[in-house]
Amino acid sequence: MTRRRTPSGDLPPGYRPLALLADGRRLETWDAFDEARGTRCVVKLLRAERRHEPRVRQAVLLEGHLATTLAHPHLVRGYDVHDDPPAVVLETLRGATLAALVDEEPLGLADVAELGCQLASVLGYLHRHDWLHLDLKPDNVVVDHGKAVLIDLSLAGRPGAGRPGAGTRGYLAPEQATGRGLSAATDVWGLGMTLIEALARTAPYGDEATWESRRRWPLVHRRMPRAPEGLDDLPEEVRALLAACVSVDPAGRPLLAEVRSALEPLRSPATPVDDVLAPLAPRR
Structure with missing residues (x-):
């Protein structure tokens, strides 16, 4: 096991450390x-203690490549990627994570x-660029005045x-447990999990949900799925859509x-987007 050391903060030249945000x-x-x-x-x-590991090093450089070459209004923007030391430079986002906002209160259907x-x-x-995110969850969505931005491309990969x-434990699609059959449907699973949690403040498979990873089908869930509370008042077609998104069988998930x-x-067509998601704006 790699011994974890104190954060070094040895950023590439031209970048001055201000504060440590996360120590993973x-x-x-x-x-x-x-x-x-x-x-x-x-x-x-x-x-520093992991820079000799080729797989880990390559993953960081891949994240930097994706962040600096893919551009979309709802994707975090990358400025630079550095090889020595391996580092990714990203824009600073305002707002709060969806997870933090949902902790305060669930979102309404229009939001x-x-x-x-x-x-x-x-x-x-x-997906049109042949990449999968593979880690969609409320912690990886930042919302600021009506605009949601997807962050963290560290697990992004190709289909297959x-x-x-x-x-992430609790959000892992069944096919991610075995590492086989990854597809656009895998991200639909993450989308469904995220939307359900935004509405119900709970994940339908439990916060500690895991899947058996032995090579057999069907996969066996270690905890029985539970119907999340807070969805009873939704239109039947919405409940059916969300249930389909988290179907154990990827073929059963919608496009x-x-x-x-x-x-x-x-959505609320007569209302500006900034107002539609006003409950998602950080409280000041």
């Missing part, structure tokens, strides 16, 4: 000042419909096979275009 097993995430741009930024820096359409848009963009078990088509009429 692989990465140090810093609030920093970009001397060349004259603005604050976020620097995700590979921990969730707007959120779902925005996330379906950015996921569709990634992947590392077994890669994902992103179908999700967006179902949610579009539920």
